Amino acid sequence: MSLEVVSQSRCFGGTQFVYRHASTETGTPMRVAVYVPPQAEHGKVPVVWFLSGLTCTEENFTVKAGAQRVAAELGLILVAPDTSPRGEGVPDDPGGAYDFGLGAGFYVDATEAPWSKNYRMRSYIERELPAIVAEHLPADMGRQGITGHSMGGHGAITIALRNPGRFKAVSAFAPIASPLNCPWGEKALSGYLGPDRAAWRDYDSCALIEDGARLSDLLVDQGAADGFLESQLKPGLLEAACAEAGIPLTLRRQEGYDHSYFFIATFIEDHLRWHAERLGV
Numbered sequence: 001m002s003l004e005v006v007s008q009s010r011c012f013g014g015t016q017f018v019y020r021h022a023s024t025e026t027g028t029p030m031r032v033a034v035y036v037p038p039q040a041e042h043g044k045v046p047v048v049w050f051l052s053g054l055t056c057t058e059e060n061f062t063v064k065a066g067a068q069r070v071a072a073e074l075g076l077i078l079v080a081p082d083t084s085p086r087g088e089g090v091p092d093d094p095g096g097a098y099d100f101g102l103g104a105g106f107y108v109d110a111t112e113a114p115w116s117k118n119y120r121m122r123s124y125i126e127r128e129l130p131a132i133v134a135e136h137l138p139a140d141m142g143r144q145g146i147t148g149h150s151m152g153g154h155g156a157i158t159i160a161l162r163n164p165g166r167f168k169a170v171s172a173f174a175p176i177a178s179p180l181n182c183p184w185g186e187k188a189l190s191g192y193l194g195p196d197r198a199a200w201r202d203y204d205s206c207a208l209i210e211d212g213a214r215l216s217d218l219l220v221d222q223g224a225a226d227g228f229l230e231s232q233l234k235p236g237l238l239e240a241a242c243a244e245a246g247i248p249l250t251l252r253r254q255e256g257y258d259h260s261y262f263f264i265a266t267f268i269e270d271h272l273r274w275h276a277e278r279l280g281v
Helices: 040-044 060-062 070-073 123-137 151-162 181-192 197-203 205-209 227-234 233-246 263-279
Strands: 004-011 013-020 029-036 047-049 076-083 139-148 165-172 218-223 249-254
Touching: 004 249, 013 060, 013 070, 040 233, 040 249, 047 123, 047 151, 047 263, 060 076, 060 263, 070 076, 070 263, 123 139, 123 151, 139 151, 139 263, 165 205, 165 233, 165 263, 181 197, 181 227, 205 233, 218 227, 218 263, 227 233, 227 249, 233 249, 249 263
Parallel strands: 047 076, 047 139, 139 165, 165 218, 218 249
Antiparallel strands: 004 013, 013 029, 029 076
């Protein structure tokens, strides 16, 4: 599988790339942003995945989070995929809503028509893209971390729970803690997977933990002034699931912070240092 360079820019001694490639999972071209730090000139370095939230592309984190400076210091590759398939013929929400369809892949493998043909973001993130990163980039795939925001925080935690041992560090910003128990999740999972709620459990952090999945530890930052806090995100459900399972959770409720990238930019350094410590940097 080849990677086409869409753009590249020197940044803090490393290089910020945007790549495009043909995806066999989604059946579409996919774009992914990759920051390669200066340390990669001398050998393979650890990789941290960032999964973005609703409406986002690979660009949001890359442009708004300000993560490259710290990644350059620590020697971390940052991989920021798109959030859904795109292109001619890819179905979108019939009503044009922001929380389903394009930009809202929810990191699931859809089983319902017409979504099942293209919306295979679980397999894309878990299998296809890691193989491409391993083949084409100076990434030490034995030292991986994963994080994400909102829908992407849900994606990061569930992917880590389903792939025990793959990620040595896991964190999230304002994750959708339990899609089984919020309007965003109920709309997405019913649309992509159908009405059988048992099939949804593979895509719910709390349900996966209840069913026996484990993490060594977890860092979550949540803005206390987040407008989605009570209706959609519900970090207390994740807190309770981790407590019951004995998973060490550092849940920081940040007073005055909302759901925006200003919140992410404020705490991204803490998260990257959390990852670096666990990745042996």
